[in-house]
Amino acid sequence: MDSPTVLRRRLGSELRRLRERADLQAKFVADELGFSASKVSRIESGQTTLKESDIRAMLELYGVSDEAELHQFISLTRRSTQRGWWHDYGDSLPEWFQTYVGLEADASRIRSYESELVPGLLQTADYAREVFRTFWPEQDSGHIIERRVKLRMQRQEIIRGPKPLTVHAVLSEAVLRRAVGGVDLMSEQVKHLIKAAQQPNITVQVLPFSAGAHPAMGTNFRILSFSEVPGEIVFCESVTSSLYIEKESDVARHEHVFDHITSLAMSPTDSASWMQQLATEGYGV
Known part of the structure; x- marks a missing residue:
């Protein structure tokens, strides 16, 4: 349905x-x-x-x-007008983000570039919890934070199952160098990424600092594709709001940028090897 x-x-x-x-x-x-x-x-x-x-x-x-x-x-x-399952988290999910969760649930493929954060669909619960505590320190009472973590984990069901979502994530080296929650937590997050990338529907590439300047500098974006509805949507998120881009020429520009940075990034195999080395040596564990 x-x-x-x-x-x-x-x-x-x-x-x-x-x-x-x-x-x-x-x-x-x-x-x-x-x-x-x-x-x-x-x-x-x-x-x-x-x-x-x-x-x-x-x-x-x-x-x-x-x-x-x-x-x-x-x-x-x-x-x-019927409610999606995510509306049960209305007490902890910003209204402006509910549209994105619905689109994500319907997407057949998501291509993303992240400069600071591990994509939500690939986060561990501990990493997500630390991110939420940092983003909303005033809500560190436990209840809302745990509700947000539970929602994030439930969202990840779409990358599993008989018809899983296809994910291609390009991560700046900075995403993995930043020890969110400390070295032990981050080491587990990196190992989780390595394991996730072994699934046939998930591709993870690391864009190293050595790649130099690139056309996605200063931004993050996700390109969502759908099997049921024609056309792609580009999603850009800020601290308190979001932007949805559907104009064909603008979407095409983001696709061009994504293709460019995938060519600059390490291959999926080399990215996995690099992350493994980081997890075992770079964090001192």
Whole structure:
């Protein structure tokens, strides 16, 4: 069964198609329906849920009158408002990050570049716990931190199972040199990465300092691909918000950058050997 996030993206894509077929600009639609321009954009990109009254108004504006087609859209709208499993963690999951978790759950492949952190899907519980304690020191009461760790571990189920998510992560050497939580914890995290990279659906490459300047400097990003919905999404995260990029030319630019840094990085085999040496010698254990 498709998740609510995929259904919202499918609904948004269809609404964009109908608007363009009717030769209407998004601003005109917003003005006619009393929406903000940003709301129309969020609807068409699948980043917000729709009320049944809103979908009826949009379809009427787009000239859709066939009862069967109307029924299909209403049904899709209702299904897209259902809650995903991650909503049970609403007390510890920032609202702006819930969309990403839904997209991640629906993705078939994620390509990412990280300059500071081990990707969440490849973190150990101890590493994640230390990161959360550092990011939200005011929440170090235990409960919220443990809820966040539990959510992160549950998210990792998508890299296992009969149809696991494909992950290709390029990590700056700095990610692995930074002893998060101390040398023992970090050594275990690096060993966990080595083990994870032995799975056929996971590729880990280390971008060494010796590679010099590269086009991903100063940024982190993830490129999400989907089997059910066409098009990729680039996700960029900051301290309190996130950015979703879907414009084809911008996505293509990120794909080009990713291909470039994979060519500069050590091969997966050499990366595993380098990490093994770091875990056994570089952290003094």
